[in-house]
Amino acid sequence: AQTVTQSQPEMSVQEAETVTLSCTYDTSENNYYLFWYKQPPSRQMILVIRQEAYKQQNATENRFSVNFQKAAKSFSLKISDSQLGDTAMYFCALVDSGNTPLVFGKGTRLSVIA
Amino acid sequence: DAGVTQSPTHLIKTRGQQVTLRCSPISGHKSVSWYQQVLGQGPQFIFQYYEKEERGRGNFPDRFSARQFPNYSSELNVNALLLGDSALYLCASSDPGQGRTEAFFGQGTRLTVV
Numbered sequence: 303a304q305t306v307t308q309s310q311p312e313m314s315v316q317e318a319e320t321v322t323l324s325c326t327y328d329t330s331e332n333n334y335y336l337f338w339y340k341q342p343p344s345r346q347m348i349l350v351i352r353q354e355a356y357k358q359q360n361a362t363e364n365r366f367s368v369n370f371q372k373a374a375k376s377f378s379l380k381i382s383d384s385q386l387g388d389t390a391m392y393f394c395a396l397v398d399s400g401n402t403p404l405v406f407g408k409g410t411r412l413s414v415i416a
Numbered sequence: 417d418a419g420v421t422q423s424p425t426h427l428i429k430t431r432g433q434q435v436t437l438r439c440s441p442i443s444g445h446k447s448v449s450w451y452q453q454v455l456g457q458g459p460q461f462i463f464q465y466y467e468k469e470e471r472g473r474g475n476f477p478d479r480f481s482a483r484q485f486p487n488y489s490s491e492l493n494v495n496a497l498l499l500g501d502s503a504l505y506l507c508a509s510s511d512p513g514q515g516r517t518e519a520f521f522g523q524g525t526r527l528t529v530v
Binding site for chain 1: 451460464472504506508519520524526
């Protein structure tokens, strides 16, 4: 069975600073995809960034980047130049290549402080 | 293009009643998945449909059922509601036929059972 673990229930960061959210996972598949989703108080789950397991290069999307360590089964999210609008729940999620459903972690509540 | 739309946005039901939640996927997306998100937790997989066929079912009782229509929209039905069914119900659509694994979510239906 696939599992996703987020060990930081809550984090806070000062505006304009950098913060890293942690995620570890377990899967027996060799080909899979990892995601970070953001869920603001509006409830909409928004895709932040995507990483294919077969790619060694870490994904980057503007101020968001990941540190993907396949051997360690670790997938952390770094948010640079944090903005007030980054305040949200962040979920790490895993899916294998066979059109299976997403497996989510329990989430990290991030607060950006002015 | 419209994103994933869900209706209704909020719903209050009494224990023992039945409820139907609706979801319209992104145009061209043939896969729809349903998730239940209890307050403070990550989403839990309920059902996945692809090309109108059930492709997966999570660990939920038979009171939960779903279907997908020829236009790829979907309904989630819950019978004999319990207080514990109170949650945010999320619908996600994806386009696995094009090798894309990202799931895009609607804003959810907040169900309260009293």
